[in-house]
Amino acid sequence: MSNTFDPVTLEVIRNALPAVANEMAADLQRTSYNMMIYEVRDFCTALIDPSGELISQNVGGVSHFVADLGVIITDGMQRYGKDGYKPGDVIITNHQAVAGQHLNNVVIYMPYFYQGELLMFSMVRAHWIDVGGTSTGFGAGATVADPWLEGLQLDQLKIYEEGELNDTLYRVIKDNIRFPESSLGDLKSQMAACRLAARRLDELFDKYGRDTLLSAIDQIFDETEQKCRNVVMQLADGLYEAAASIDDDGVLKGEEVPIHVKITVKGGDMTVDLSGCSAERKAAINSRTYAGARVAYKALTGPLDPVNEGSFRALKVIIPEGNIMMARFPAPMAGWSGIVPTVVDAIVRALAKAMPDRVPAGHHGLLGGAVVFFGTHPKTGRRFVVQSIEGGGWGGRPFEDGESGTVSVCQGDVRNGSIEGIELKCPVVVEKRELRQDSCGAGKFRGGLGIDMQVRNLVEGKWNFEMPRRGKCPPWGLWGGTPGEPGGYLMKLPVEDSFTIMAGSHIQVPINAEAIVRTGGGGGWGDPLERDPEAVRHDVVEEFISPQSARDTYGVILRPDGEVDTPATTQQRNALRLRSSFSLSSRSRMFPTSDTK
Numbered sequence: 001m002s003n004t005f006d007p008v009t010l011e012v013i014r015n016a017l018p019a020v021a022n023e024m025a026a027d028l029q030r031t032s033y034n035m036m037i038y039e040v041r042d043f044c045t046a047l048i049d050p051s052g053e054l055i056s057q058n059v060g061g062v063s064h065f066v067a068d069l070g071v072i073i074t075d076g077m078q079r080y081g082k083d084g085y086k087p088g089d090v091i092i093t094n095h096q097a098v099a100g101q102h103l104n105n106v107v108i109y110m111p112y113f114y115q116g117e118l119l120m121f122s123m124v125r126a127h128w129i130d131v132g133g134t135s136t137g138f139g140a141g142a143t144v145a146d147p148w149l150e151g152l153q154l155d156q157l158k159i160y161e162e163g164e165l166n167d168t169l170y171r172v173i174k175d176n177i178r179f180p181e182s183s184l185g186d187l188k189s190q191m192a193a194c195r196l197a198a199r200r201l202d203e204l205f206d207k208y209g210r211d212t213l214l215s216a217i218d219q220i221f222d223e224t225e226q227k228c229r230n231v232v233m234q235l236a237d238g239l240y241e242a243a244a245s246i247d248d249d250g251v252l253k254g255e256e257v258p259i260h261v262k263i264t265v266k267g268g269d270m271t272v273d274l275s276g277c278s279a280e281r282k283a284a285i286n287s288r289t290y291a292g293a294r295v296a297y298k299a300l301t302g303p304l305d306p307v308n309e310g311s312f313r314a315l316k317v318i319i320p321e322g323n324i325m326m327a328r329f330p331a332p333m334a335g336w337s338g339i340v341p342t343v344v345d346a347i348v349r350a351l352a353k354a355m356p357d358r359v360p361a362g363h364h365g366l367l368g369g370a371v372v373f374f375g376t377h378p379k380t381g382r383r384f385v386v387q388s389i390e391g392g393g394w395g396g397r398p399f400e401d402g403e404s405g406t407v408s409v410c411q412g413d414v415r416n417g418s419i420e421g422i423e424l425k426c427p428v429v430v431e432k433r434e435l436r437q438d439s440c441g442a443g444k445f446r447g448g449l450g451i452d453m454q455v456r457n458l459v460e461g462k463w464n465f466e467m468p469r470r471g472k473c474p475p476w477g478l479w480g481g482t483p484g485e486p487g488g489y490l491m492k493l494p495v496e497d498s499f500t501i502m503a504g505s506h507i508q509v510p511i512n513a514e515a516i517v518r519t520g521g522g523g524g525w526g527d528p529l530e531r532d533p534e535a536v537r538h539d540v541v542e543e544f545i546s547p548q549s550a551r552d553t554y555g556v557i558l559r560p561d562g563e564v565d566t567p568a569t570t571q572q573r574n575a576l577r578l579r580s581s582f583s584l585s586s587r588s589r590m591f592p593t594s595d596t597k
Contacts, residue, residue, distance in 0.1 A: 005212055005215065005216065009208065009212065009216070010216055010219060010220070013204070013208065013212075013213060013216040013217075013220070014216070014220050014306075016204055017047065017055055017056040017204075017217070017220075017306075017308075018056045018057075018058070018059060018306040019200075020047060020056065020197050020200045020201065020204075021045045021046055021047060021056045021057055021058040021059075021061075021197075022045075022058045022059055023196060023197075023200065024045035024058065024122065024124065024193040024194070024196055024197050025043070025044075025045045025058040025060075025061065025193070027189075027192060027193045027196050028043060028045060028124060028126065028189050028190065028192075028193040029041070031188075031189040031192055032126070032185070032186050032189040033181065033182040033183075033185035033186055033189070034126075034127070034128065034129050034182050034183070034185075034186050035387055035417055035421065035425070036126075036127045036128075036129060036387050037126050037127065037186060037189070039415070039417055039418065039421060040127075040387065040388065040389055040414055040415060040416070040417055041060070041062075041412075041413055041414050041415060042062060042126070042127035042389070042411075042414055043061065043062065043124065043125060043126035043127060044057055044058060044061030044062050044065040044066070044069075044124070044125050044126075044412075045057070045058045045061060045122075045123070045124050045193055045197075046058070046061070046069050046122075046123045046124075046125075047120050047121070047122055047123070047197065047201075048069055048070055048072075048073045048109075048120065048121045048123055049073075049119070049120055049121075049217075050073065050077060050082065050118055050119070050120070050121070051073075051074070052070030052071060052072075052073040052074040052077075053070060053221070053308075053309035054066070054069060054070055054307065054308055054309045054311075055120065055217060055308060055309070056306060056307075056308055057069070057306075057307050057308075059306065059413075060412045060413030061412050061413075062125075062410070062411055062412045062414060063291075063295045063298075063409065063410050063411060063412045064289070064291035064292075064295055064337060064340050064341075064410035064411070065105075065125050065291075066291065066294055066295070066298070066307055067289050067290040067291040067293075067294045067295075068099035068100075068101065068288075068289050068290075068291065069099075069123060069125070070309075071098055071099055072093060072098060072099055072107055072109065072123070072156075073109070073121055073123075075098045075156065076091060076093075076109075076156050079156050080156075082118055085111035085118055086111070086161070086162045087111070087113050087162065087163075088160060088161070088162040088163030088164075089110065089111055089158055089160060089161055089162060090108060090109075090110055090158065090159050090160035090191055090194070091107075091108070091109050091110070091156060091157065091158055091159070092106065092107070092108055092154050092157055092158075092159045092169075092187070093106075093107050093109075093154055093155060093156045093157065094106045094107060094131065094152075094153065094154050095153055095154065095155040095156070095329075096147055096153070096288065096329055096330070096333050097155075097288075097329035097330075098288075099288065099289070100286065100287045100288025100289060100327055100329070100331075100333050100336060101287065101288075101289070101333060101336045101337070102135070102150065102333055102334045102335070102336050102337070103131045103133075103135055103147065103150050103151040103152065103153060103334075104127050104128050104129070104130075104131055104135055104151070105125055105126070105127055105128075106125070106126060106127075106128050106131065106154070106183075106186075106187075106190075107123060107124070107125045108123070108124050108126075108187060108190035108191055108194060109121050109122065109123035109124070109194065110122050110123075110191070110194040110195070110197075110198065112197070112198050112201055114201070114202070114205045114210060115210070117210075119201075119205075119210070119214075120201065122193070122194040122195075122197035122198060122201075123194070124190040124193050124194060126186060126189075126190055128177075128182075128183040128186055129179055129182055129183065129385050129387065130151075130177045130178045130179045130182075130183060130385070131150075131151035131152045131177055131183070132151040132152040132176040132177050132178070133148070133149055133150045133151035133152065134149060134150060134151070134334075134505065134506060135150055135151035135152075135334070136178060136372070136374050136385055136464075137370070137372030137374060137385055137387055137464045142249055142250025142251060142283040142284050142285055142334070142335050142338075142466065143250055143251060143283065143284070143504070143505070144284045144332050144334045145282075145332060146330050146332055147329070147330050147332065147333065148330075149332075150284070150332065150333075150334045152173065152176050152177065154173075157169055159173075159187075160191075170184075178383055179383060179385070220308060220310065221308060221309050221310035221313070222310060223310070224302070224305065224308055224310030224311050224313075225310040225311075225313040225314055227301070227302055227305065228268075228297075228301040228302055228310075228311060228312075228313075228314050228315075229267075229268030229269075229314045230268070231300065231301040231302070232265060232267075232268050232269070232270050232301065232314065233267060233268045235265045235351070235354045235355065236265070236354055237265050237266050237267070238264075238265060238354075239262065239263070239264055240262075240263040240264075240265070240350040240351055240353070240354060241260070241261065241262050241263070241350055242260075242261050242346045242347070242349040242350035242352075243258065243259065243260045243261075243276075243346065244259040244342050244343075244345065244346040244349070244362075244365070244473050244476075245257055245258050245259055245342075245472060245473045246259075246285075246338070246339055246342060246366075246469065246470060246473070247469040247470065247471050247472050247473075248469075249281045249282075249283035249285050250283045250284075250285065250335075250503065251281070251282055251283040252281075252282075252283070256472055256473075257278045257281070257285070257324070257339065258276070258277065258278050259276075259277050259278070259339065259342055259343055259346050260274075260276030260277055260346075261273070261274060261276070261277075261343070261346045261347050261350050262275070262276060262350075263347065263350050263351060265354070268314055269314055269316070270297065270314065270315055270316070271315075271316040271317075271318065272293040272296070272297070272315065272316070272317050272318070272347060273318040274292065274293065274317070274318065274319045274323060274325050274343070275318055275319070275320055275323065277319075277323055277324050277325055277343070278323075278324040279322055279323060279324060280322055280323065280324050280327035280328065280331045281324060281331075282332070283332070283335075284332035284333055284334035284335045284336075285324070285335045285336070285338050285339060286324055286327030286331040286332060286333050286336065287324070287325055287327060287333055287336035287337065287340065288325075288326055288327055288328075288329075288333070288336075289325060289326075289336070289340070290317045290319065291337075291340055291410065292325060292340050292343030292344050292347065293315065293317040293319075293343075293347065294311075294312055294315070294317070295340075295344045295409060295410055296343075296344045296347035296348055296409075297311075297312065297315045297347075298311055298312075299344070299348065299409060300348065300351065300355070300358075324339070325340075325343065335466055337367045337410065338366060338367055338466070339366075340367070340410050341363070341364075341365045341366060341367060341408035341409055341410045342365040342366065342470070342473075344409050344410060345362050345363060345365045345409070345475075348360070349362065349476065349478075352478055356398065356479075357398050358398065359398075359478070360394065360395040360396060360397040360398070360402065360478070360522075360525060361395030361396050361397075361402070361441060361443065361447060361475070361476060361477050361478040361481050361484075361522060361523030361524055361525045362395050362474075362475035362476040362477075362478075362483070362484070362522065362523040363392070363393065363394040363395045363402065363408065363409065363447075363448075363475055363484075363522045363523075364391075364392030364393055364394070364408065364450060364470075364475055364484065364486075364487060364519055364520035364521065364522060365408065365470060365475055365520070366392070366408065366470065366487065366519075366520065367389075367408055367410065367411065369389065369390035369391075369392070369451065369453060369487060369489075369517040369518065369519040370387075370388075370389060370390075370464065370466055370517070371386060371387065371388040371389070371390060371416075371417070371422075371453060371455060371517050372385065372386065372387055372463065372464035372466075373385070373386040373426070373428060373455065373457055373461055373462070373463050373464075373515070374386065374461055374462055374464075375459060375460060375461025375462060376461075377427055377459060378459055378460075384425070384426045384427065385426070386417075386422055386426045386428055386455070387417060388416045388417035388422060388453070389407060389411070389414055389415075389416055389417075390405070390416050390433075390451050390453045390517055390519050391405045391406040391407040391408075391416065391451065391519060392405070392406070392408075392448070392450040392451065392487060392519030392520045392521065392522070393405070393406075393439060393440055393441075393447045393448030393449050393450050393475070393484055393519075393520060393521035393522035394406055394447065394448045394522045395441070395447050395448075395475060395476075395477075395478070395481075395484075395522040395523045395524075395525060396441065396443045396444070396445035396446050396447050396477075396478075396481055396522065396523065396524045396525030396526070397445055397525055398445070398525060398526075399445070400445055401445050401446050401447070401448065402440070402445070402446070402447040402448035402522035402523075402525075403448045403522075404435055404440075404448035404449040404450075404451075404521075404544075405435060405448070405449065405450070405451045405519075406448065416433075416453075419433060427457065427458040427459045428455050428456065428457050428458060429455070429456045429458065430453070430454070430455055431454040431455065431456055431514065432452065432453075432454045433451065433452070433453045433454075434451065434452055435449040435450070435451060435452075435543075435544065436449055436450045436451060436452050436485070436518070436519075436521065437449075437543055437544065437545065437546055438485070438545055438546055438549050439484060439485040439520065439521030440484055440485075440521040440522060440524070440544065440545070441475065441476075441477045441481050441482045441483050441484040441521060441522060441523035441524035442477075442481065442482045442524045442528035442531075442545075442549070442553045442554060443477055443478075443479075443480065443481030443482065443523070443524020443525045443526045443527070443528055443531065444480075444481070444524075444525060444526030444527055444528065444530040444531050445481075445524065445525045445526060445531075446481075446524050446528075446531070446539070446544075446545075447475065447477075447481070447484045447521050447522025447523045447524050447525075448521060448522045449521050449544060450484070450485065450487055450518065450519040450520045450521040451517075451518070451519045452516055452517075452518050453516065453517040453518075453519075454514060454515070454516045454517075455514065455515050455516075455517070456512060456513070456514045457509060457511065457512070457513055457514075457515075458511060458512070459511060460508070460509070460510055460511055461508075461509065462506045462507060462508050462509070463491070463502075463505075463507045463509060463513075463515055464505040464506065464507075465489035465491075465502050465503050465504055465505065465507065465515075466505055469486055469487070469488055470486040470487070470520060471486045471488075474486045474520065474523075475520055475521065475522050475523045476523045477523035477524040477525065478523065478524075478525050478526070479525060479526050479527070480526055480527035480528070481523055481524025481525045481526055481527075481528070482523070482524050482528065482553070483523050483524075484520055484521030484522045484523045484524075485520060485521045486520045487518045487519040487520040488501055488518050489501065489502045489503060489515065489516070489517060489518065490502060490515065490516040490518060491507070491509070491513065491514070491515050491516075492513065492514045492515075493509065493510065493513050494510060494511070494512045494513060499514075499516055502515075528553050528554050528555075529554065529555050529573050529576060529577060531554055531556075533554075533556045533564045533566070533569055534564065536550050536554045536556040536564075537550075537556065537558060537562070537563070537564050540558060540562075541562065551572065555569060555572040555573035555575075555576045556569050556572070556573075557569050557572055
């Protein structure tokens with residue numbers, strides 16, 4: 001295979017391969033039946049080679065899917081062998097023993113042959129709204145005992161074989177899911193996207209030839225790897241550590257689930273060791289994925305570049321079998337992704353001293369506020385499900401405030417469902433979707449704000465409340481910034497006067513019950529007393545923070561006309577600095593360190 005070709009050709013191919021995945025994504029969105037795909041965008045599209053190496057993935061695809069695509073191909077190759085795939089084959093899989101996720105994340109993939117040779121696979125992983133069992137919406141919650149309760153398990157099955165539908169398998173799937181018209185419609189959309197990829201690949205191979213195209217892919221991998229190494233080489237060699245946690249796993253109430261990361265930097269190599277994280281749990285928050293390490297590494301080394309296998313060649317990930325991030329089947333995994341963003345955040349936090357000009361404070365660090373209400377409409381007799389993912393606050397950065405109401409670092413371009421779409425399709429009223437005042441951590445650059453999404457159901461039905469809490473380990477501040485406020489779920493029944501904290505799934509409620517899906521805010525970066533007073537005034541005017549927070553946390557006093565009272569602000573900030581200095585001095589005397597004489 002020749003490695004000699006002109007740089008223009010290389011750049012065209014470098015951009016053409018992600019373009020194929022992006023066009024697959026556009027085709028999937030236009031033709032899907034499920035709001036989680038066409039509006040929320042909970043999916044990814046990709047090209048994978050027969051050895052399981054990632055050739056390209058769509059821009060904005062769900063980030064934490066990136067680590068669990070190639071393993072599906074390597075498993076499929078072990079199952080069928082290279083000669084076991086034929087043109088016209090369509091494989092469906094969601095089995096947790098290979099790519100440990102909740103069963104709703106269904107993969108459809110097809111082999112691509114050029115002149116009779118198997119060269120690639122086109123793949124779509126997308127969130128089905130139901131796969132039977134207790135899977136409706138976003139999985140079955142932390143208390144589901146095993147995968148068989150969660151839903152239908154599909155393990156590398158050919159739903160089409162050489163172009164012929166496996167009618168028995170199709171009917172088994174149809175008879176065991178609550179929304180067959182939606183999920184099987186999405187199946188056809190996934191297949192259409194894969195077929196589109198085959199047409200585009202035919203065009204590329206016809207134009208450039210097999211050897212040139214495959215040589216270009218090898219060089220793209222090498223160059224991507226070197227770019228990542230160049231970033232890591234700028235860091236001081238050494239060992240970096242950080243810890244985090246979620247409040248509990250939903251089964252063992254009150255027992256924190258620890259997350260501990262250990263990062264070794266040596267030259268251009270980075271090793272992420274997650275051995276210190278919790279062992280696998282009886283609760284369904286387990287996963288089997290390298291996503292936590294890979295998403296963090298990609299964000300630190302090349303966040304804006306297209307992703308391919310070269311993006312991770314210089315990264316070594318250590319996760320022992322039986323770890324919560326490398327759980328062994330049949331450990332329950334319905335809430336598999338709940339803690340992955342916090343793992344990513346902890347990895348980034350560990351590198352704060354090594355990259356002080358780039359690392360932000362902690363973000364809300366959960367997969368997002370899942371809005372899930374479902375039931376049967378009494379007038380039409382049709383089943384329905386309300387679905388949305390609400391974002392939270394990101395941490396303040398070394399140069400600007402954190403973003404508000406944005407999905408987690410693991411979710412790519414996932415977005416919330418529109419209020420109009422939700423109310424048009426389902427019997428609910430969205431009472432409000434608003435930023436939470438003072439949910440942001442304070443800092444020279446404050447964190448982003450979380451959201452309150454309040455929904456009233458107009459018919460009887462069931463709510464799913466699955467998000468873990470970060471009350472004991474809220475989104476942290478950096479360099480003097482304060483933590484953001486954690487999120488949670490609240491419920492108010494028609495006979496009640498106030499909202500109470502709620503957790504669990506399949507919670508039966510009467511007409512006119514109200515739920516609030518509350519997301520956390522991001523931590524602050526830097527000393528709040530160094531924040532520009534005009535920025536504080538703007539935040540008060542916009543109701544991002546309260547006048548009390550402006551005074552007590554930022555030391556900014558506003559006049560009755562709303563302008564900054566400069567002399568009073570100077571006096572207040574001096575008083576707060578003195579109080580802080582006195583507090584630190586007292587603490588030092590009470591709790592001396594080894595450096596204290």
